[in-house]
Amino acid sequence: MTRFALTVVRHGETRLNKEKIIQGQGVDEPLSETGFKQAAAAGIFLNNVKFTHVFSSDLMRTKQTVHGILEKSNVCKDLTVKYDSRLRERKYGVAEGRALSELRAMAKAAGEECPMFTPPGGETLDQVKMRGKDFFNILCQLILQEAGQNEQFSQGAPSNCLETSLAEIFPLGKTCASESNSDSDAPGLVASVLVVSHGAYMKSLFNYFLTDLKCSLPSTLNKSELMSVSPNTGISLFIVNFEKGREVNPTIQCVCMYLQDHLNGGTETH
Template sequence: MARFALTVVRHGETRYNKDKILQGQGIDEPLSVTGFRQADAAGMFLSNMKFTHVFSSDLLRAKQTAAAITGKNKFCKDILIKYDARLRERKYGVAEGKPLSDLKAMAKAARQQCPSFTPSGGETLDEVRARAKDFFEFLCQLTLEESQKEVVLDTAGNGLETLEEKSVFPWTNHYNGPEFNSDNDKATKMLDVNILVVSHGAYMRNWIHYFVSELECTLPTTLTKSQLSSVSPNTGVSHFIIKLGNGNIKPEISCVCLNQDAHLVNVDSGNV
């Protein structure tokens, strides 16, 4: 059985975020001064995480956030950030560059709920989820390939250093699942791959909904329904442990934390 950790971070604040203006894919706005501070704070929070792979949306605000996080990380000095269009924010079509209040007005005129409303030229929630599903399946395949490489190297007598989650994860004190507490079974603390992904708010909410609704992701017992449906704050951190079986067995996903923002306590975000 292959296992990997997935840490997903929303990009830092832009001036459009602060002013509640939709960016989507068509507005490639850089981080604000506050956004860079948030990204640095997230980087410090994750500085001891030994990531093996880093992926980011190819939009500027995500790329800048990924660069700031890896720049603070003790183990990512030589790691290559891979940019992937599948991680882009939801496309909002004619609503991009307009206030969020305009999107709500469009949805109301169409007699639809705002989160599920698709403006002209925009992506449906199903289309966003399809992108997220495709990318996640890519990560699963990557992990399986990496685990096979490790088996080959071990057989040849060239042992690889295996990642041990308990020694590197900054949120172990907030999680009571078996992955962190079964000290008698060291194998449960080992990972084949440790992945960092930097993406966007609406995209991440749809990705997490896919985890919960289709893959039956296990959630922290303290998580409320409103927290589950909320958009992550800028540089909010979510963390998952994924176990992959053989064949067509559904992955087992455990959510360790969702939209963690403790690292922002001393950052004046001005974000709502």
């Protein structure tokens, strides 16, 4: 079995987020003062997590957020960020730059529900899902390839370090290979990946995990949380498991979704 951790963070708040204006891909708004504080707070929360790979959408609000997170890191401040257009927000076409209320009115006029509605020039939910699926598949191939190349050198030490750094702040529980249980078949993590993206995109990606890959969920997670959009800098963690046969889809365990512990009073400092 090959296992890796996937930490997904939504970008910090922008002025247009607060004003409920659709940004999509065409309105490249920077973070607000609150957004920069949120990114810094997320960075402080994650500052001892040892990431091996960092990916981000190539839009300004995600670039600024990932920079704000890595700036606070004690262990991977100099890690290279790979910017990927497949991680961009859903494209909303003619609705970009307009109020969310206008998008809802457009959907109503078309006789559709807002999340399912595609404005002229926008992406369908299926198109967003395919972008997410494509990114995830390429990521899995990369991790499996690197794990195969490094297998003869790793011998567990780096993976224990990755797992331990996550376990300090996340409720890994049974998803974690227990150091005290020598009979455990679960190997350590071969990689720990940080992804910074967008609300609607993340919702689509997580829906793919849940519906197509049958992702298991913690008992503390209720259905309303699954149907919602992540708050700004909400943190979600998944453990991805591959069996020996690489042609088979991975199994995914959700450790937490839309965690906001770092925002409880943390945005007023640093």
